[in-house]
Amino acid sequence: MNGYTGRILRVNLSDGTITTERTPREVMRDYLGGRGLGAYLLWTEVPAGADPLGPENKLFISPGPLSGTLFPGAGKMDFTTRSPLTGGYADASMGGMLTAEIKYAGYDSIILEGVSDEPVYLYIDDDTVELRDASEYWGMGSFALEERLKDELGEAFQIATIGPAGENLVKYACINHDFGRQAGRGGVGTVMGAKNVKAIAVRGTGGIPIADVDTFTRLSREAYRECKEADGFKAWTRYGTMIVTSWCDKNGALPTRNFQSGSFEDAADIYAPVFRHSIVVTDKGCFGCPSPCGKYSHSKKHDIYVEGPEYETNGMLGSDVGLSDIEDIAKANQLCDELGLDTISAGGCIAWAMECYEKGILDQEQADGLDLRFGNAEATFGLIERIAKRQGWLGNLLAEGVKHAAAEVGQGSEKWAVHVKGMEQSAYDTHSATSMLLAYMTADVGAHHNRAWAITYDIAEGRDEVSPKKAAKVIELQHIRPLMDVLGCCRLQWVELDMSLDHYAPVMKALTGVEISWEDLLQISERVWNLTRMIWVRDVEGFGREWDAPAPRFVEEPAASGPTEGQFTPAEAAQQMLDYYYDQRGWDENGIPTPETLERLGLADLVGAHSS
Amino acid sequence: MSVTVVPVGGLKGYVGGRDQVEVNSGGTIQELLEQAGIDAALVAAVLREDDELVTVDYRPRAGETLKLIAVMGGG
Numbered sequence: 162m163n164g165y166t167g168r169i170l171r172v173n174l175s176d177g178t179i180t181t182e183r184t185p186r187e188v189m190r191d192y193l194g195g196r197g198l199g200a201y202l203l204w205t206e207v208p209a210g211a212d213p214l215g216p217e218n219k220l221f222i223s224p225g226p227l228s229g230t231l232f233p234g235a236g237k238m239d240f241t242t243r244s245p246l247t248g249g250y251a252d253a254s255m256g257g258m259l260t261a262e263i264k265y266a267g268y269d270s271i272i273l274e275g276v277s278d279e280p281v282y283l284y285i286d287d288d289t290v291e292l293r294d295a296s297e298y299w300g301m302g303s304f305a306l307e308e309r310l311k312d313e314l315g316e317a318f319q320i321a322t323i324g325p326a327g328e329n330l331v332k333y334a335c336i337n338h339d340f341g342r343q344a345g346r347g348g349v350g351t352v353m354g355a356k357n358v359k360a361i362a363v364r365g366t367g368g369i370p371i372a373d374v375d376t377f378t379r380l381s382r383e384a385y386r387e388c389k390e391a392d393g394f395k396a397w398t399r400y401g402t403m404i405v406t407s408w409c410d411k412n413g414a415l416p417t418r419n420f421q422s423g424s425f426e427d428a429a430d431i432y433a434p435v436f437r438h439s440i441v442v443t444d445k446g447c448f449g450c451p452s453p454c455g456k457y458s459h460s461k462k463h464d465i466y467v468e469g470p471e472y473e474t475n476g477m478l479g480s481d482v483g484l485s486d487i488e489d490i491a492k493a494n495q496l497c498d499e500l501g502l503d504t505i506s507a508g509g510c511i512a513w514a515m516e517c518y519e520k521g522i523l524d525q526e527q528a529d530g531l532d533l534r535f536g537n538a539e540a541t542f543g544l545i546e547r548i549a550k551r552q553g554w555l556g557n558l559l560a561e562g563v564k565h566a567a568a569e570v571g572q573g574s575e576k577w578a579v580h581v582k583g584m585e586q587s588a589y590d591t592h593s594a595t596s597m598l599l600a601y602m603t604a605d606v607g608a609h610h611n612r613a614w615a616i617t618y619d620i621a622e623g624r625d626e627v628s629p630k631k632a633a634k635v636i637e638l639q640h641i642r643p644l645m646d647v648l649g650c651c652r653l654q655w656v657e658l659d660m661s662l663d664h665y666a667p668v669m670k671a672l673t674g675v676e677i678s679w680e681d682l683l684q685i686s687e688r689v690w691n692l693t694r695m696i697w698v699r700d701v702e703g704f705g706r707e708w709d710a711p712a713p714r715f716v717e718e719p720a721a722s723g724p725t726e727g728q729f730t731p732a733e734a735a736q737q738m739l740d741y742y743y744d745q746r747g748w749d750e751n752g753i754p755t756p757e758t759l760e761r762l763g764l765a766d767l768v769g770a771h772s773s
Numbered sequence: 774m775s776v777t778v779v780p781v782g783g784l785k786g787y788v789g790g791r792d793q794v795e796v797n798s799g800g801t802i803q804e805l806l807e808q809a810g811i812d813a814a815l816v817a818a819v820l821r822e823d824d825e826l827v828t829v830d831y832r833p834r835a836g837e838t839l840k841l842i843a844v845m846g847g848g
Binding site: 404 | 781782816824825827842
């Protein structure tokens with residue numbers, strides 16, 4: 162089928178067998194690729210009850226149909242697995258160059274299954290695929306290993322690695338690539354570590370079959386031109402996602418001191434212009450990107466180089482832990498990357514611990530001697546290291562994630578453990594933003610913003626409004642944003658540059674030769690959304706409405722300061738939003754897709770599936 | 774003495790679809806936006822000369838041109 166390589170690579174780490182199989186045509190038709198293919202494979206291949214860190218769990222590494230093509234932003238791919246952090250469905254999108262290389266090597270997906278007895282890395286050079294000894298690399302940092310493998314294998318290879326956090330099974334370990342790109346969320350790096358896979362190195366020299374090359378090239382050029390001529394092109398390219406820091410701060414959305422408020426008194430020191438002028442060295446983009454959002458930075462204070470920080474890291478390892486020196490935030494970012502930690506979850510866990518410390522629930526002895534007051538940069542660095550290495554009581558505790566840590570510590574600390582489904586919330590305060598709160602409650606991996614970024618809708622429509630149309634907006638966004646992860650391309654050309662969504666269906670038709678409309682694409686995205694929901698239903702005992710509960714902080718406690726001071730969303734309002742959402746999705750009152758909904762989406766086989 | 778405000782995309786809706794509006798100088802951008810009838814909460818970025826980012830606290834000089842970028846999505 163055009164747009165695809167037609168092959169899936171299966172690597173059994175337990176017995177070392179490596180095979181290829183045909184990519185099922187009907188699966189490509191119904192799920193397209195990327196996150197869609199990963200969810201399908203997770204449903205069909207990983208049994209309910211599989212230990213996320215055991216041999217039955219698998220890691221699916223999937224480019225999308227647009228990955229590696231000329232279409233703008235075609236540098237994305239998806240890692241899909243059962244999450245060790247949440248116990249449910251997880252996928253993490255990653256940019257960089259690896260996705261194109263996997264396609265050029267001839268694979269629509271790579272399946273890692275079983276567990277290797279010894280540390281290995283996966284070597285792929287087109288059809289030459291080997292598991293190679295990685296014993297001597299075990300313990301190395303992510304960037305150090307990427308540099309080492311580039312030296313040994315050559316620059317043409319694209320490398321993905323895990324750091325010590327992945328080796329140590331920290332529940333939110335990430336996968337690093339291209340010296341600063343991550344598949345960050347849900348513990349995809351933890352699963353790689355549990356399988357004893359330290360790295361993946363890929364070189365491909367093949368191509369991608371395209372049904373109508375002339376039309377595909379013309380449409381891609383038009384989309385490119387639209388990006389380059391966008392009014393916001395220069396600003397977004399200059400500042401990247403950091404541009405939203407000041408907006409979030411002014412609108413009470415910047416997480417501050419463990420989301421106690423949405424505005425930071427020292428925020429001006431971490432706004433985008435300060436960042437750009439003080440530490441950015443150059444812009445850095447992914448494969449095929451017209452508007453590189455990555456910023457490669459150098460901190461003279463700490464003598465480190467890092468890609469970033471981008472907005473999420475600025476929020477979670479900046480204001481949320483009380484840091485206001487952009488160079489300190491860059492250092493925390495660099496530590497997380499090198500050690501292989503998701504910066505969002507790491508920031509959330511550290512902020513929770515700092516609040517416990519300031520409230521007298523944790524003392525300095527429990528904190529391994531660290532003075533965990535908000536704003537203490539050295540303590541932040543020290544705790545990042547301890548988490549990644551599982552050092553000390555607190556480092557080991559926080560390595561399990563904030564939900565687990567709060568359950569262990571108790572004393573009311575569950576009230577300020579900011580997570581949904583066990584995943585730490587990313588960097589938007591939701592005291593007074595009912596759509597965004599609902600987006601976090603219902604995101605299919607946990608509290609992550611990349612499924613629906615609805616906070617501007619809240620501001621336009623009324624922040625505390627509770628209405629069916631707000632639920633409808635969240636659903637609309639949950640079909641569009643994750644569709645980009647199905648297609649294997651970046652959403653930022655759309656969300657930042659306002660590139661028209663009208664490009665996607667025609668370009669997919671030119672790529673595959675199959676007639677497809679925008680409505681068809683949205684229905685596939687809705688199918689995937691319901692499939693991931695059913696994975697939760699099947700795999701997590703007792704899964705239902707209570708798993709969509711918001712973090713108590715936003716529904717019980719007013720924001721402490723800033724533009725939303727005194728505001729919060731009453732719990733009943735959040736539940737009303739959930740009612741609207743379930744009703745519009747065709748789910749029952751417990752949040753389970755009805756048989757009619759599953760049948761409408763071609764998922765009739767899933768009817769009746771539940772955790773046993 | 775005035776400042777030229779150039780709303781981009783959906784922000785044009787606040788000024789009757791016009792490509793640019795003139796507002797009196799002397800206040801912060803926040804105040805100038807209020808003068809122009811534009812909701813500052815929906816402005817992601819205010820860009821002055823050479824697309825330099827400034828915050829809504831900035832006081833533009835008379836004769837300056839400011840481009841307003843709408844909030845569309847985050848990271």
